[in-house]
Amino acid sequence: MKTPWWIAPCLLFVAALLQAAFFPALGLVRARPELVVTAVAIWAVLRGVREALPWAFIGGLLLDLFSQGPFGTAALALVIVAFCSSVGEASVFRTNFLLPTVIVFWASVLYGVIYLFLLRTHQMPVDWIGTLRHSVVPSALLSTACAPIVYWLLSRVERKTRSIVPVEW
Amino acid sequence: MRAGSALRAITNSASPSPLVWLALFVALSIGVTLADSQRLLDVPRDLVMRLLAPVQSGVNRVGNTLRGVTSGWNEVGQLREENAALRRTVEELLQETVNLRAAELENRELRDQLRYARANPSRTLVPAEVIGLDSSALLGYAVINRGAEAGLQAGMTVQTTGGLIGRVVSNTATTSRILLANHPSSAVNARIQNNPGATGQVLGQPDGRLVMRYIPQAELVKVNDVVVTSGLGGAFPANVPIGRVAHVEVRDVELFQRAVIEPFVNFDKLRQVIVDTGFVPPRL
Numbered sequence: 001m002k003t004p005w006w007i008a009p010c011l012l013f014v015a016a017l018l019q020a021a022f023f024p025a026l027g028l029v030r031a032r033p034e035l036v037v038t039a040v041a042i043w044a045v046l047r048g049v050r051e052a053l054p055w056a057f058i059g060g061l062l063l064d065l066f067s068q069g070p071f072g073t074a075a076l077a078l079v080i081v082a083f084c085s086s087v088g089e090a091s092v093f094r095t096n097f098l099l100p101t102v103i104v105f106w107a108s109v110l111y112g113v114i115y116l117f118l119l120r121t122h123q124m125p126v127d128w129i130g131t132l133r134h135s136v137v138p139s140a141l142l143s144t145a146c147a148p149i150v151y152w153l154l155s156r157v158e159r160k161t162r163s164i165v166p167v168e169w
Numbered sequence: 170m171r172a173g174s175a176l177r178a179i180t181n182s183a184s185p186s187p188l189v190w191l192a193l194f195v196a197l198s199i200g201v202t203l204a205d206s207q208r209l210l211d212v213p214r215d216l217v218m219r220l221l222a223p224v225q226s227g228v229n230r231v232g233n234t235l236r237g238v239t240s241g242w243n244e245v246g247q248l249r250e251e252n253a254a255l256r257r258t259v260e261e262l263l264q265e266t267v268n269l270r271a272a273e274l275e276n277r278e279l280r281d282q283l284r285y286a287r288a289n290p291s292r293t294l295v296p297a298e299v300i301g302l303d304s305s306a307l308l309g310y311a312v313i314n315r316g317a318e319a320g321l322q323a324g325m326t327v328q329t330t331g332g333l334i335g336r337v338v339s340n341t342a343t344t345s346r347i348l349l350a351n352h353p354s355s356a357v358n359a360r361i362q363n364n365p366g367a368t369g370q371v372l373g374q375p376d377g378r379l380v381m382r383y384i385p386q387a388e389l390v391k392v393n394d395v396v397v398t399s400g401l402g403g404a405f406p407a408n409v410p411i412g413r414v415a416h417v418e419v420r421d422v423e424l425f426q427r428a429v430i431e432p433f434v435n436f437d438k439l440r441q442v443i444v445d446t447g448f449v450p451p452r453l
Contacts, residue, residue, distance in 0.1 A: 021225045024302035025232025029437045030377055049187040053194045060198065065217060066225070067303040068312060068339065068346045071210055072202030079194040083187070115307060124308075127353040130375025135307055 012059040020066035031138030033146040041085040041107035045100045049086035056082035077114040104147040112136030215341040226300040293447035299439045309352025316340040324450040332410040332433030360399040379430040406448045
């Protein structure tokens, strides 16, 4: 039931690259789909916390790399989000795309809040209300819109990798 | 002792509890943050960015091309209006050019008379391309494809031919991170071009607008007044255009008035920028 080690870095690299370079070029600047958060949250629902945490850590480091923000900040926020998202693993509705979609929305909001909090601990000025209104919530809605596609893709990956002999994290 | 027990729990148990995994990855993330704050990750990060910058640039170009294709369909009507507006602007600019030439001649004479050494106008400008914006949209950074190798340093001013964009806050050998002027954590000392007494601070807003605050109540500020950097504080050179006054808010009960500024630069469509490498803010 474990995934080959190279799947997560490859998928997350593509997601982070789209998020950092492709979406801004399309004009999605202040709010854009958080593809990495979406992928991690859905993987947490599909495969549980043990597989989602390494995804979260790797995805967070990639986001930190592209954003050139304080290194480890996005990783820490995403690890916590992955842990919280894994509550969906226990649900009987986890194979229906609606549950992961709802979880993606709240995961994106939670990620934004934790990330802003961590920025504040780095002594960076944070406008909580404005940033939540103009960036975090719109980004969460866009992530939710993308969630069915990401879910479809990841559930295919999940099915194909189900029988592969694992490499332990 | 507790750390030792946690480590044993991870190594001895074939399937430790999720909380142990969480603690492990939280500790790893904090460890990375601490290592970064000690600048231990600068070299590997620089190496990775050196490899990734061309990829990021390529993906960005694909996005720009796609955007150009799709937006072309919707822009015909907009282009007509823009064309008419541009014609009017050209006429205004022609008039302005004539006035500026006259002012330049007068300025030269005055400088000669007062025997002031002409300020060295040779600004060293480095062109650069925006290859990405921060991946989370929360930090308000742009990333450009020039870094320390091109002579860029933290604090240098970044602008387009139209106006101010922001300043360099950090860099690697081949890329630099720009704090955009329209981000809430950005503050630029500014003044109204035609009224040197009307100084204030241009602050970014969460919705991407610019607002000029702390303008003395006694100063007259009008819609369409041009706002430029004041040079006060030494963080930016003086007279870099920022935008035009779109709306003025005056309240009798307040000490200062405030103005909403329409920036000359469209921060959502940044592509080519210029970095003024001749201006490095003094360290106070």
